[in-house]
Amino acid sequence: xxxxxxxxxxxxxxxxxxxxxxxxxxxxxxxxxxxxxxxxxxxxxxxxxxxxxxxxxxxxxxxxxxxxxxxxxxxxxxxxxxxxxxxxxxxxxxxxxxxxxxxxxxxxxxxxxxxxxxxxxxxxxxxxxxxxxxxxxxxxxxxxxxxxxxxx
Amino acid sequence: xxxxxxxxxxxxxxxxxxxxxxxxxxxxxxxxxxxxxxxxxxxxxxxxxxxxxxxxxxxxxxxxxxxxxxxxxxxxxxxxxxxxxxxxxxxxxxxxxxxxxxxxxxxxxxxxxxxxxxxxxxxxxxxxxxxxxxxxxxxxxxxxxxxxxxxxxxxxxxxxxxxxxxxxxxxxxxxxxxxxxxxxxxxxxxxxxxxxxxxxxxxxxxxxxxxxxxxxxxxxxxxxxxxxxxxxxxxxxxxxxxxxxxxxxxxxxxxxxxxxxxxxxxxxxxxxxxxxxxxxxxxxxxxxxxxxxxxxxxxxxxxxxxxxxxxxxxxxxxxxxxxxxxxxxxxxxxxxxxxxxxxxxxxxxxxxxxxxxxxxxxxxxxxxxxxxxxxxxxxxxxxxxxxxxxxxxxxxxxxxxxxxxxxxxxxxxxxxxxxxxxxxxxxxxxx
Numbered sequence: 001x002x003x004x005x006x007x008x009x010x011x012x013x014x015x016x017x018x019x020x021x022x023x024x025x026x027x028x029x030x031x032x033x034x035x036x037x038x039x040x041x042x043x044x045x046x047x048x049x050x051x052x053x054x055x056x057x058x059x060x061x062x063x064x065x066x067x068x069x070x071x072x073x074x075x076x077x078x079x080x081x082x083x084x085x086x087x088x089x090x091x092x093x094x095x096x097x098x099x100x101x102x103x104x105x106x107x108x109x110x111x112x113x114x115x116x117x118x119x120x121x122x123x124x125x126x127x128x129x130x131x132x133x134x135x136x137x138x139x140x141x142x143x144x145x146x147x148x149x150x151x152x
Numbered sequence: 153x154x155x156x157x158x159x160x161x162x163x164x165x166x167x168x169x170x171x172x173x174x175x176x177x178x179x180x181x182x183x184x185x186x187x188x189x190x191x192x193x194x195x196x197x198x199x200x201x202x203x204x205x206x207x208x209x210x211x212x213x214x215x216x217x218x219x220x221x222x223x224x225x226x227x228x229x230x231x232x233x234x235x236x237x238x239x240x241x242x243x244x245x246x247x248x249x250x251x252x253x254x255x256x257x258x259x260x261x262x263x264x265x266x267x268x269x270x271x272x273x274x275x276x277x278x279x280x281x282x283x284x285x286x287x288x289x290x291x292x293x294x295x296x297x298x299x300x301x302x303x304x305x306x307x308x309x310x311x312x313x314x315x316x317x318x319x320x321x322x323x324x325x326x327x328x329x330x331x332x333x334x335x336x337x338x339x340x341x342x343x344x345x346x347x348x349x350x351x352x353x354x355x356x357x358x359x360x361x362x363x364x365x366x367x368x369x370x371x372x373x374x375x376x377x378x379x380x381x382x383x384x385x386x387x388x389x390x391x392x393x394x395x396x397x398x399x400x401x402x403x404x405x406x407x408x409x410x411x412x413x414x415x416x417x418x419x420x421x422x423x424x425x426x427x428x429x430x431x432x433x434x435x436x437x438x439x440x441x442x443x444x445x446x447x448x449x450x451x452x453x454x455x456x457x458x459x460x461x462x463x464x465x466x467x468x469x470x471x472x473x474x475x476x477x478x479x480x481x482x483x484x485x486x487x488x489x490x491x492x493x494x495x496x497x498x499x500x501x502x503x504x505x506x507x508x509x510x511x512x513x514x515x516x517x518x519x520x521x522x523x524x525x526x527x528x529x530x531x532x533x534x535x536x537x538x539x540x541x542x543x544x545x546x547x548x549x550x551x552x553x554x555x556x557x558x559x560x561x562x563x564x565x566x567x568x569x570x571x572x573x574x575x576x577x578x579x580x581x582x583x
Contacts, residue, residue, distance in 0.1 A: 056235040057281035059572065060579045067583065078579070084281040094582055096172050103582040137172040 051144045057084035058143070061094055063103060068092075070121030071105065077147045079103065081140035092142040093118075097128060098135050103142060104128065153259040153267060153290055154297040154384075157240050157274075159233060160285040160305055162253035163191035166232040167222050169283045170572045170580055178219045182207055185404050185564045186223050223565035227537070231573045235282045243274050248388055254301075256294060258388060271313030291316040294386050295379035298335040299325055299353070319382070326354035326380060336376040357381050397435070399423040400494025404564065406445060407490040413442065414480055418544040420495040421469075421476035428467035428497065429529060436465045436499030438472055440479035445491035456483040459498075467503060468521040469528060473542055536575055 052058050063077040071092060073079065081094045089108040094101060095118065104118035107127070118128040130136045159165060163181040168174045178195040182188065189196075189205045196219060201210065210219065233252050241247040244257035259267065271288040278286050289300025296316050303325060304314035316322050332342030334353050348367070350356045357380040359367075364377045378385050399420040407413050417440055428435055439459030444451065458479040466472065476495050531540050538545075570578035 054281060056239050060576075062579055062581045064581045065583045079582075083283065084277075099173060101580055101582040135173065139172070 051080060053143065054082050054084045057140070058082045059140070061101070061103065061142075067120040067122050067125045068103060068105075073103065073121070073142075073145055074147065077145050079142045080144045080146070082143045083140040085141040085143065087138060087141050094139040094142060096135070096137040096139055097130065101139065102128070153262070153292060154294050155244065155257040155259055155267075155271060155288055155290045156250075156294070156297045156301045157236075157255050157257070157278075158287050158289070158301045158305065159236060159253035160287055161191060161193055162233065162284075163222075163224065163229055164193045164196075165284050166229045167225070167569055168193075169232055171569070172283070174220055179222070180210070180219055181222045181224055182567070184224060184401060186566055187402075190224065221567050223568040225565075225569050225571065227571045227574050228569060231571075232282060232284060236278055236284045236286065239278050239281060240274070243270075246388070256297070256388070259290070267317070268313060268315040271315065272311050275312035286312065288313040289316075290314070291322075292382050293379040293384045295335050295376055296322065296325070296382070299329055299333075302329075302333065322382060323354065326357050327352060329353040331356055334376060334380070336372055336379075341370075341373065353380055396496055396498040396500065397424050397427050398494055398496045399427070400441075400492065400496075402492045403490065407493075408488070410481075410484050410486075412547070413484060413490055413493065414477055415545065415547050417476050417480045417493055417495060418473045418542060420493070421473040422542065422545055424495050424497045425467055425469040425472040425525070426529065426532075428472075428500070429503075429525060432503045433500050434465035434467045434503045435462075435472070435497035436501070437461050437497065438475040438479065439496045439498065440476050440483065441494050441496070442480070442483060442490050443492045444488050448489070448491075451489050452487070454485055454488045456485075458482045461499075464518075465499065465501060468525055469542065470521055470524070472497065473544060477544065534576075536571075536577070 048055070058080055061079045061081050063073045063075060063079060065075055073092070079092075079094070085091075087093055087106065089106065091106055092103065093106045094103050095106075096102075097118070102118065104120060107117040107119050110116060115129055115131040118130060120127065164179045167179060167181060174193075176195065177193070178199055178201070179193040180189045180196050180201060181191040183190045186207050188207060189201060189203055189210060192201055192203065199214075199219070201213075201219070207221070210221070229252065237247075237249050237255050240255055240257065244259060245261055246258040247255055248257075249255040259265075262270070267290050271290055275286050275288050278284055287301045287304035289297045289302070289304055290313065291297040291300045300314040300316045304310045304312055307314075316325055329352055331337060331345050331350050331353060332339055334342075334356070337345070345356060350359075357377060359377070361377075364374055368374065375385055401416070401420070403416070407416065421438070421440075424435075424438075437459055439457060441455070441457040443455045444453045446453065460475050460479055462471070462475065472495075528540055532538060570580075572578055572580055
């Protein structure tokens with residue numbers, strides 16, 4: 001019962017009630033000759049729409065270190081991880097391993113032998129072998145990588 | 153049929169989303185100011201930790217970190233539960249969010265579905281996508297659905313979804329349900345019913361219509377009685393029309409001077425305005441209450457409340473803060489030790505087609521305030537809440553020297569988790 005207390009004693013009103021009707025905005029409506037572009041009125045491109053397929057299941061992770069540079073994940077990059085995506089052999093995944101979060105390419109080819117491998121994309125790093133004794137909790141599949149390139 | 157979706161141990165489960173290592177371990181969340189335990193994991197409940205246990209007592213009982221403790225992080229809980237509710241909204245024809253951690257669906261038109269399976273699948277998907285465990289109850293009335301969700305939570309065998317689809321199941325559910333747990337029956341009312349020999353929901357539901365009317369003569373009780381007997385009589389609108397928002401706090405110490413009280417109230421008012429804008433609505437009435445500490449019988453007691461009706465409904469921080477300040481000035485009395493205060497905004501309606509009052513309405517000023525609030529929200533969203541506040545929201549440091557404190561810094565939260573999903577500075581890092 002203790003969990004049923006609303007935030008800060010706030011009471012929610014339904015989002016349906018509060019939803020605002022959003023209309024497209026036409027500039028210079030009915031002033032002079034109609035714009036020939038009017039018929040082609042279109043929403044602008046939205047990065048969220050392109051990259052965030054399951055917003056409720058997605059979250060951002062910052063990459064730390066050089067272990068994945070071979071696959072284009074550099075220190076400081078921001079990845080989008082999606083918990084709802086099915087994970088198959090070779091995917092880049094985020095996983096909670098023995099107390100910490102890691103991003104690696106998953107190798108399921110040894111699954112029959114009772115272990116799997118988390119593969120770095122950098123020859124200076126060793127694969128992480130995960131067997132039944134490890135704490136291993138998948139946290140989603142990396143679905144895109146984002147970097148501010150103005151620094152280059 | 154109705155479904156209720158209820159997050160299991162909501163706050164604790166939110167804390168575990170990015171700390172999966174804490175699954176299966178005792179975890180508690182503390183109230184504002186780290187005062188006492190407000191949420192417990194099942195493991196913490198099994199250790200005998202009661203809700204409301206003061207933090208210092210918890211520390212005495214478990215000095216070696218046997219229990220993981222978190223300060224409340226409402227920003228995180230808000231975001232995680234929004235995700236959960238959004239998934240439910242997509243899965244059902246009609247959905248109403250009832251509180252931070254529960255919502256109702258009207259399943260009319262889904263007669264051809266296997267509803268038990270629908271509930272199990274939805275719960276499994278929500279767990280997969282958000283890592284929030286939810287229990288789902290499905291029944292012909294909302295009161296029975298709430299009861300079903302309780303069974304879904306309590307017994308693993310239900311696979312997170314309990315469907316009261318036959319009269320036989322309904323009777324069985326009522327039989328084992330204590331009257332005070334019934335939705336709509338308060339603790340006080342339950343005591344009255346218990347005095348009449350009513351111990352379970354079945355005892356109550358089995359009484360004749362005439363007995364209930366003659367003995368109880370209470371609208372809510374009669375409605376609950378009908379609902380338990382399978383008659384659907386609480387309209388959906390009744391549940392979504394909780395049209396007020398309240399922000400209130402107990403002060404860490406006690407407040408005696410007007411300046412300090414005004415600052416706190418400014419902050420509560422600003423929070424209310426922010427919440428209004430977040431849900432795209434406006435309020436007509438602003439009210440303020442102040443209260444002394446009832447446990448300090450050695451001190452004089454005072455309670456008062458003032459409200460002001462605005463000519464034009466608003467969600468502007470400036471306007472709501474100003475109104476709340478005027479209310480505070482009207483009720484403040486010197487010589488008392490104030491322990492608690494709050495701001496409530498009422499008469500909430502959607503922020504479109506606001507009924508403007510011609511005498512009061514100044515279009516240019518309205519537009520300016522709107523732009524100011526938009527800028528305020530944008531900055532506070534990007535750089536963390538209270539990066540920018542009104543001057544009246546700043547606390548003066550003791551002695552009047554040094555940089556002023558803002559609200560969030562004046563609250564104790566020693567064990568707060570990062571806002572993993574709402575602040576760029578807090579997103580998880582992976583090596």
